[in-house]
Amino acid sequence: MSRTAGACALAAGLAVANCALPAAASGPTGPRLCATEPAPPTGSPPAPELVTSGSGVWSFVSEPRLHPMRVTVTAQRPGTAPGRIFVAPYTIDSPMIGQTGALISDNAGEPFWFRPLPSTSLQNADFKVQTYYDSRKHTAEPVLTWWQGSIAIPPAYTNLPGGAPEPGGCYYIYDSHYRLVRTVFARHGFHPDEHEFILTRRGTALFIATKPVPMDLRPYGGPKDGAILDSEVQEVDLATGELVFSWDILDHVDPADSEVAASDASSSGGVWDAYHMNSIDEGPDGELLISARNMWAVYDISRRNGRIRWQLGGKKSNFSFGPNADFFWQHDARFRPGSRISMFDDGCCSQPDGTPEQQSHGLILHLDFPRRRATVEKTYYHAPPLFSASQGNTQALPNGNQFIGWGQNSYYSEYAYPGNSENNGLQSLLYDAKMPGSDISYRAFRNRWTGRPYYPPSAAARRRHGHSVVYASWNGSTETRAWQLLAGPDPRSASVVVAHAPRTGFETALTTANPGPYFQVRALDAQGRVLGTSTVVKLTG
Structure with missing residues (x-):
């Protein structure tokens, strides 16, 4: 990559003039900049106010354009896993303390790398370290990946349900020198979704894509001229840009099983968010584990024929639940070894039919397949107790610890594997940090990373x-x-x-x-x- 192209790659999301990529970089599979401006708002309120000074913001003499948020470390004990912390701060309430963007920091909260975005209506999500397998060169290298675009956050965006991606988003892949390797887009007229982006050993990318599909919602209690927010798992070959696999949830799951009323579409441009698919994971046999938040359900999908092999949770669960094993509005469902899965159980909010709210927590379940019963193996609660209406993740660390991003609450934490129980959130706690104001991050990760910038100090x-x-x-x-x-x-x-x-x-x-x-x-x-x-x-x- 030329120095000019590299500078533009670094500046993606910044107000930098005279950044023009060469024509070769703008092809269908080449690294072209995308989502550098927010989607046009559909509501009347302005973007959240941006605060770039004060006790909650870092400022630097040598890098005056950078104003990342300053976190408060509330607990730090021996035993944390090696690696740095990866978050993508933004807000759903005004003001935004520090710039939105992608941030790597250490346990003390000191930044190592920050890539700011030019507007508080532009966000990054799912920012983490992955391995990029180049099928043509037969190489593997650590990279940074994230989604970039505008998230529908009412009342600024009222054309889609809250949390849906606005049109125009994309995925970024950066190498260890902070050069742009690839940008990835969805197919079939769908829009790249912020919830998931996975690089595979096959040299492909698995991700969630969404689009509104016009539908008469009267059978479900919604408007006649409405639409359903469809979600599709897509897999794209990174070398060719070819779509090699897709799975559409609307073809396999009855929207009538949703825990969100179709009448809610009246507040989101007539679009009903019946499913809200928010995570994908690949199992050892190639099957897919898919979480649909608004179904309160996790699905095991056969890649070979697309059939649902089993469903956990929701109105048609194939499993019964032991004490405290049920979950609501969940995120980040992952396969774990030994017939186990993990997730972030939001457990909150807007429970239908009087279902009681529960504290948000990291959750590891054991699945007894012969008995078709799910039981709790480990839980990870916070002190003080948190109730997250959305987002969050539970990351398994190499040393057995668990790293929790608390979603719509401004915390991230690390726990020793034994975990804790409800109202005992300090047990097993090794690390805890709070973001300033109402800043949040869709997910939070701890990853090893070695960065060698191509640009000078x-x-x-x-x-x-x-x-x-x-x-x-x-x-x-x-x-x-x-x-x-x-x-x-x-x-x-x-x-x-x-x-x-x-x-x-x-x-x-x-x-x-x-x-x-x-x-x-x-x-x-x-x-x-x-x-x-x-x-x-x-x-x-």
């Missing part, structure tokens, strides 16, 4: 109390351990080493009595080797 020099202070940062570098400061009387002679300092966070301040006025910084690794060098900057202020 950043620097800014300021006069402070008779000294020269140079601020150094390198957005995305996970290997920088120290900084070296060079100075000189003109841009070409800024070559004398005048200071050295260990990395102290996203941005490190290096102080020197040398007047410069020209300075340059070098990023050093743990062995003192130079990883990257900034441009020369001039002292100001």
Whole structure:
């Protein structure tokens, strides 16, 4: 990729002018920028207010365009799994504290990489590390992936049910140098959905796609000229862009079994969100595990013939439930070894028919197939108790810990495997952090990641109390351990080493009595080797 194309890839979602990708990068399977502007609003309220200063926001002298949210770490104990934390902050209420976008941080809440978006009506979701298998080159490499677009959040968007993706979204794949590898789009006239994007060992991507399908909803208690929000599992070959598999829930699941009344369509442009498919997982035999939130059900699907092999939960469950094993409005259903599955049980809110709400929690179930009975193996509750109306995930970590994203609540947590019980949320808790204000993240993950930016470090020099202070940062570098400061009387002679300092966070301040006025910084690794060098900057202020 050329330097210009790379800069544009980095700037996707930023208000950067003169970024034009070469024609070869705009083909049907090439890496082209997408969803860089929010979908046009259908309601009257403006986008949520953006707050870029104050105690809840990071600000940097060397990277003045970056204003990520600042989290509060409320618990940190020994035993957490290795890796950094991946979230995609946004809000459904005004204001937004810090920019929306994709954020990698450490246990202390210090940012490592932040990619901001230009509007609070533009969001990222499902931001995580995956392995990209290139079927043509026969290679595998760690990558960053996420969905980008606008989520229908009333009252700004009233054309679709809340939580649905607006048209125009897409999926991004970035390599470890933060260069754009692929953007992925849906087929069959569907729109890429924020809920799931999985890279497979086959060199394909599995994801959820949605679209409104016109339908007479009167048999279900809705309007005559209505529509149903259909969801389809799609699998696309990343090398060719070809659709290699699809499964449409409307062809297999009766919308009459929904826990959401069809009359709710009156508040969302006549579109009924009967299913709200929100996760896909692949099993060891190639079968698919699909969660449909508004059905209160999880389905095991045969890839060979598309048939539902079994259903857990909902009005036609093939399983009975042991104590506390039932779930409502669930997210993130995953296969686990040994006839187990996990999920995030929202358990809340707007329960129909007087069903009592329950605390949101991470949930691992054991499925007894001969008896067709589901029982609780482990649960993970929060202290204080949380009731999440939407979103959330339960991630299995390599050391057995569980990482919980609390969805519509502004927390993420890590627990030792034994877990806890209701109203005992501090047991097994190893880590807990709270996002500022009403900031939330659809999911939260802990992943190992090594970032080696293709672009240089950043620097800014300021006069402070008779000294020269140079601020150094390198957005995305996970290997920088120290900084070296060079100075000189003109841009070409800024070559004398005048200071050295260990990395102290996203941005490190290096102080020197040398007047410069020209300075340059070098990023050093743990062995003192130079990883990257900034441009020369001039002292100001």
